[in-house]
Amino acid sequence: MQHLPSTPPIIKPATLLFLVGLLTLVCASFYSLDIQWSLLFTADAVRSSVEFLRGFTPPALTWPFLLKVAQGMLETLSMSALGTGIAFTCGIMLAMPASGRFGAAARWVMRLALNILRSVPELVWALILLIAAGLGPFAGTLALAVHTTGVLGRLFADALENMPPAPETTLRINGVQPMTAFFYAALPQILPQLMSYTLYRWENNIRAAAILGIVGAGGLGQMLKYHLSLFQMQQAASVIIAMLILITLVDGASFWLRRRLTSH
Amino acid sequence: MSLVVNTAISNHPDPAWRGRITASLIALIVLWPLLIASEFKPWILLDAQSLGATWHFLASFFPPAHSKAFLLLILQATWQTIAIATAGLTLALLSAIPLTLLATESLSVSRLESGRMRLASTVVRQGARWLLVLLRSVPELVWALLLVRILGLGPAAGVLAIALTYSGMLGKVYAEILESSEAHATQSLLKNGSGRLAALLYGALPASASELVSYTTFRWECAIRGSVVMGFVGAGGLGQRMDESMKMLAGDEVSTLLIIFVLLVACADWVSTFLRKRLG
Numbered sequence: 216m217q218h219l220p221s222t223p224p225i226i227k228p229a230t231l232l233f234l235v236g237l238l239t240l241v242c243a244s245f246y247s248l249d250i251q252w253s254l255l256f257t258a259d260a261v262r263s264s265v266e267f268l269r270g271f272t273p274p275a276l277t278w279p280f281l282l283k284v285a286q287g288m289l290e291t292l293s294m295s296a297l298g299t300g301i302a303f304t305c306g307i308m309l310a311m312p313a314s315g316r317f318g319a320a321a322r323w324v325m326r327l328a329l330n331i332l333r334s335v336p337e338l339v340w341a342l343i344l345l346i347a348a349g350l351g352p353f354a355g356t357l358a359l360a361v362h363t364t365g366v367l368g369r370l371f372a373d374a375l376e377n378m379p380p381a382p383e384t385t386l387r388i389n390g391v392q393p394m395t396a397f398f399y400a401a402l403p404q405i406l407p408q409l410m411s412y413t414l415y416r417w418e419n420n421i422r423a424a425a426i427l428g429i430v431g432a433g434g435l436g437q438m439l440k441y442h443l444s445l446f447q448m449q450q451a452a453s454v455i456i457a458m459l460i461l462i463t464l465v466d467g468a469s470f471w472l473r474r475r476l477t478s479h
Numbered sequence: 480m481s482l483v484v485n486t487a488i489s490n491h492p493d494p495a496w497r498g499r500i501t502a503s504l505i506a507l508i509v510l511w512p513l514l515i516a517s518e519f520k521p522w523i524l525l526d527a528q529s530l531g532a533t534w535h536f537l538a539s540f541f542p543p544a545h546s547k548a549f550l551l552l553i554l555q556a557t558w559q560t561i562a563i564a565t566a567g568l569t570l571a572l573l574s575a576i577p578l579t580l581l582a583t584e585s586l587s588v589s590r591l592e593s594g595r596m597r598l599a600s601t602v603v604r605q606g607a608r609w610l611l612v613l614l615r616s617v618p619e620l621v622w623a624l625l626l627v628r629i630l631g632l633g634p635a636a637g638v639l640a641i642a643l644t645y646s647g648m649l650g651k652v653y654a655e656i657l658e659s660s661e662a663h664a665t666q667s668l669l670k671n672g673s674g675r676l677a678a679l680l681y682g683a684l685p686a687s688a689s690e691l692v693s694y695t696t697f698r699w700e701c702a703i704r705g706s707v708v709m710g711f712v713g714a715g716g717l718g719q720r721m722d723e724s725m726k727m728l729a730g731d732e733v734s735t736l737l738i739i740f741v742l743l744v745a746c747a748d749w750v751s752t753f754l755r756k757r758l759g
Binding site: 241243244247248286290293294296297331346351352394397399426429433439455 | 512624633634737744
């Protein structure tokens with residue numbers, strides 16, 4: 216005679232606790248921010264918003280201005296590409312110790328360093344680096360490189376740790392030098408993954424590069440900030456459209472490259 | 480045989496080194512215009528004046544500011560950052576869910592019957608998708624910059640900027656998750672005359688609930704990072720404090736803010752990993 220298992224509760228106590236906590240967090244957030252929602256939707260506010268938005272049309276399309284926008288696009292593109300490239304190189308170098316190849320202590324220290332690099336966003340790095348590198352795209356490039364090094368370094372280290380170790384160990388046991396074993400057995404296994412991470416970060420970085428200029432680090436963001444603060448809305452509209460075009464182009468290029476590089 | 484392999488190996492540790500060197504050189508030549516366009520001049524970092532300024536600023540990082548009044552201010556700003564992220568994500572959910580339902584193709588009734596959607600549904604569905612694309616393509620900081628001009632300085636702009644960008648992201652990814660889940664249950668329900676909402680709640684949702692929640696948690700973590708950054712354009716929270724401290728070149732305050740910030744991101748990361756592990 217078998218007893219039926221007791222019916223599971225509709226909702227587990229832990230889940231209930233979590234939901235209550237979540238609800239409290241949401242309510243506390245709205246309550247403490249104390250936003251005057253009713254003021255946002257008065258006829259007056261709506262009218263002024265519509266007027267503000269109408270100022271954006273038509274986008275400025277004179278040739279000299281378009282040329283300047285194109286230059287800003289090139290600057291933004293270079294910042295993102297160079298930042299990602301530098302981060303790729305530094306990321307691989309830092310991933311070696313961070314994946315525990317030089318002992319547990321080195322791994323721990325390097326992981327901590329990478330986490331710190333990673334958790335400070337590009338924009339904050341840009342602000343700090345402005346002091347060393349001066350206003351302009353160079354500070355932005357460095358900021359992207361520093362933050363992305365943290366992100367890629369950690370992803371690369373994880374990739375190195377998670378790959379099947381047998382091929383490399385086999386070579387090492389048979390007396391092959393560590394460098395050689397790495398290049399013959401480890402790198403070919405993870406290279407497609409590394410490339411795909413890097414291209415994904417490039418997509419992120421083009422978005423970041425587009426806005427870094429808001430703190431003075433060059434590119435389209437700087438133009439946007441400039442024109443918005445002069446209330447030249449039509450120029451600002453063109454810059455925003457240029458950002459969207461650039462982001463779409465880079466997304467497309469990265470998608471294409473990723474398919475080329477990772478499908479062997 | 481093994482002798483041949485051994486000599487080949489001893490020549491150079493990397494079997495593909497020629498290819499790698501060539502690729503790097505070609506990349507450098509192609510990237511040259513980019514180096515010029517981004518004014519890449521590493522030597523200015525070693526310029527005496529810049530080194531002096533950097534050293535001076537970094538030296539003021541220690542000790543970090545720890546007066547009671549300042550810490551209290553920071554605590555308030557930290558909570559505001561979390562609150563902006565949470566409120567923004569809640570609003571994003573409110574608009575992302577209806578948009579997801581509109582954009583999800585596997586919930587189409589007309590497609591089931593004829594293999595093709597009716598014109599009206601196609602138009603609505605594509606419209607919803609384009610709206611999602613537009614919402615998430617404009618960076619959140621640009622939304623914030625515009626909203627600060629409309630709503631004035633303060634957290635309202637940050638909340639709405641997160642709501643706009645993240646509704647685009649959530650809507651797109653939710654639709655993808657729902658479409659990639661096992662379609663069989665949903666389709667049988669729809670074929671047997673159930674409504675779309677019932678088909679969603681009984682068919683697609685139970686299959687992909689944990690994935691949806693896990694993605695939302697991940698986005699919450701991103702929203703916290705985003706809400707810090709949006710402070711720089713005047714949308715409140717830690718970012719605004721950091722902007723003020725940077726402008727005054729108060730290194731000790733900046734270092735406290737950086738520490739708090741790294742801890743906050745680490746905590747959000749930890750909470751989100753914990754929740755995802757529970758679900759997965």
